[in-house]
Amino acid sequence: MSLQLSIWIIIGLTFALYIGIAIWSKTNSTSEFYIAGKGVNPIANGMATAADWMSAASFISMAGIISFVGYDGSVYLMGWTGGYVLLALLLAPYLRKFGKFTVPDFIGDRYYSNTARTVAIFCALVVSFTYVAGQMRGVGIVFSRYLEVDINNGVFIGMGIVLFYAILGGMKGITYTQVAQYCVLIFAFMVPAIFISIQMTGNPIPQLGFGSETQDGVYLLDKLNELHKELGFSEYTSGEKSKIDVFFITAALMIGTAGLPHVIVRFFTVKKVSDARKSAGWALLFIAILYTTAPAIAVFARTNLIETVSEKNYSDMPSWFKKWEETELLKFNDKNNDGIIQYLEDEKLNELTIDKDIMVMANPEIAQLPNWVIALLAAGALAAALSTAAGLLLVISSSISHDLIKKIISPKLVKRKILKEDISEKGELIAARISAFFAVLLAGYFGINPPDFVAATVALAFGLAAASFFPAIVLGIFYKRMNKEGAISGMIIGITSMLFYMLKFKFGWFGGGDQTNWFLGVSPEGFGTIAMMLNFAVSILVSNFTKEPPNEIKKLVENLRTPDE
């Protein structure tokens, strides 16, 4: 069977599955639409959270990035898993006990203030939009690379699918499609990894394989370090980034993970508090399968690549090399005209440039695996992008229909007697579906016309989440004295300092600056940690100089700390 045909068949089948699930899980109430009626089994919720969390970036780009930076890639591995420990221990159970629909719900109620609620809505929208644009773009790229569809048409197809199941099924539809999407994406990620591990080391478990010996009896990692030394690259198992920067970036990613609203909201969907803890455990287990395999793939791909291309005749290159050259993600420039590929660290002598995204996508071809494995990989990448996009869209739509319309605008209109009564559940549901519709359109627009800042703002999304939500939620649970003045000023200081640092060093505003001007040598990616500390400090300080929170709020906090009924 031709490659094109197998890709169409596999993608068609998975899409049919997602649509079927959406029709089966049609929703009729706001509770079902926002939080799946609190009826999700914790293991299923773990899978849904894993798919929700692992985006196109985790699936396509991460192993490739690690492949090029070696040890320095650890910031993503630890940063994007360690946050689940914080979620499980510090946030998820208490937020589930609180038992409302959204993160701004918690912030608004705990800090008895619509100002706090509005700041939270603003943060949720900014974080989610920057994220979702990247996912739509990912969908478009997968379509264009594998099916020779125009990128824009790819985005349209993706929008259509997400629109269908997000609007029809709400959180319930999204949850069960995410369960299916997790299965597709993890299978698609593991199959090539296992094949390649067997090919290179004889060990079928990639996590062990990359610490095993190759056929010539040398440990794979030692061999790779040796290859790196010969070509002038720094040792694979040691990094180039400064220790302090690695520390701060890892912390920012961990805390950002724990503060992302589309992840947090998944823990509202289970029956009991103990199920929220369980979900977090299962979610991390399912995520860890991919995250412990990625560094193995990185090593396999890196070694394979160097052995295939370095000092070899250009005319002898296999067909995948030519194919990826056409996409311009792989470029060969024969500087010394000897017809041989020199792949070196030295910019002046190096003749090969490789885009990091190739490493995962071309891996099955490099390892000469059958067509259906390549087709599977395309379906897996789409599953990763679509599941994350859907989760984010739900946060956007619930922020608008529930937090903004139901909790802020509608009561105000009633007070001014413009409306007779509060918006009905039916009305809210319609508002939720309409806002989901417009959110998809806007996300699609950004997918087709990606603003230059998308790549930079994904890091910003983590920084923002770390600097805004995390301290406000943690203090709301663990510090009874915390009041609205403290929380609001903390969130505002956290966000603005983060924005300032990003704009200054990523976009050259406020006089710009380079690495030598970094505060304590911390990059903008790591600054979220510092902004978060600022938020904590300001929150505690301000709340100690202002009025105590009212008694019913103290009771609410005390209640969060008791065992579940």
Next chain:
Amino acid sequence: MKEKNKLYWKKNLGYLIVLLSIWFVVSFGFGILLVDQLNLIEFYGFKLGFWFAQQGSIYTFVILIFIYIYLMNKLDKEFKS
């Protein structure tokens, strides 16, 4: 009742401190701050610091959450009866 709830919370905080200390030591400690020292030790084909940064810390995270689930389920049972 109030005393009972206070004790429950105190025990919970105790678990959090212990588990989060381990969380910090394996990732920020072994994986970042002490990575050069640990890389001098090799086992199987891995340098130990590198292994903690790209494998060991993640396994530990999973185990930590499941330990917390176990401890809290036990604590919940104890305080409900």
